[in-house]
Amino acid sequence: MKRIVGRIALAAACLLPLTCTSALVAADYAHEIQAKKMTFAWTVNDKQLEVKLSADTTGWVAIGFHPADRMQGANYILGYVKDGKVSLTDDFGDTPTGHKPDDKLGGTEDVTLVGGSEENGRTTIEFSIPLASSDVNDGNIDSQGETVVLLAYGPDRDSFKLKHKFRTAMKVNLTSGAASAL
Numbered sequence: 001m002k003r004i005v006g007r008i009a010l011a012a013a014c015l016l017p018l019t020c021t022s023a024l025v026a027a028d029y030a031h032e033i034q035a036k037k038m039t040f041a042w043t044v045n046d047k048q049l050e051v052k053l054s055a056d057t058t059g060w061v062a063i064g065f066h067p068a069d070r071m072q073g074a075n076y077i078l079g080y081v082k083d084g085k086v087s088l089t090d091d092f093g094d095t096p097t098g099h100k101p102d103d104k105l106g107g108t109e110d111v112t113l114v115g116g117s118e119e120n121g122r123t124t125i126e127f128s129i130p131l132a133s134s135d136v137n138d139g140n141i142d143s144q145g146e147t148v149v150l151l152a153y154g155p156d157r158d159s160f161k162l163k164h165k166f167r168t169a170m171k172v173n174l175t176s177g178a179a180s181a182l
């Protein structure tokens with residue numbers, strides 16, 4: 001029941017150009033946002049954030065939380081699927097236009113793989129991360145207030161080094177599902 005109420009609130013609260021549709025919410029997730037050809041679905045589950053990302057690419061899909069200056073300061077998860085195997089990386093934005101794996105910056109990889117697929121040119125990854133990471137850089141993801149969320153996907157090649165083909169930024173209340181473009 002709680003989940004249904006959340007979906008209705010989401011549909012009512014989202015502002016263009018983001019599209020938020022309760023009917024299309026994957027059964028397993030409480031909220032969903034569609035930004036162009038990219039979909040972000042999620043559930044706040046106690047101290048974890050469960051995430052599903054999909055985009056029309058055979059390369060990487062990614063999300064970032066609370067940047068300080070463009071890409072800098074954000075907590076990123078990127079993933080791609082190659083030969084049926086999902087590769088994830090937990091990164092941190094160390095410059096305004098770049099990021100590095102957490103463990104190369106003195107931190108820790110805190111992402112748990114749930115699943116993924118690549119079908120008909122569309123990549124989907126599912127994972128969970130702690131809202132309060134113990135990583136030295138990541139900081140906390142605020143599930144109650146407004147969180148700046150970055151979404152991006154890369155070109156059709158399985159390399160985390162390639163720059164995005166698409167990227168966007170938005171403000172999201174992860175608990176209510178309310179979202180607005182930045």
Ligand code: HEM
Nearest residue numbers: 062063064070071097150151152160161162163167168169
């Ligand atoms: C994979 C390697 C990546 C490279 C080489 C890269 C590189 C860049 C560069 C050069 C810019 C500035 C030029 C532009 O606006 O296009 C930029 C901007 C941006 N990138 Fe990335 N990026 C990468 C990954 C990501 C990821 C994973 C995300 C989010 C999940 C992201 C989100 C953004 C956003 C939102 C901007 C615009 C920032 C602003 O102007 O406010 N990038 N990136």
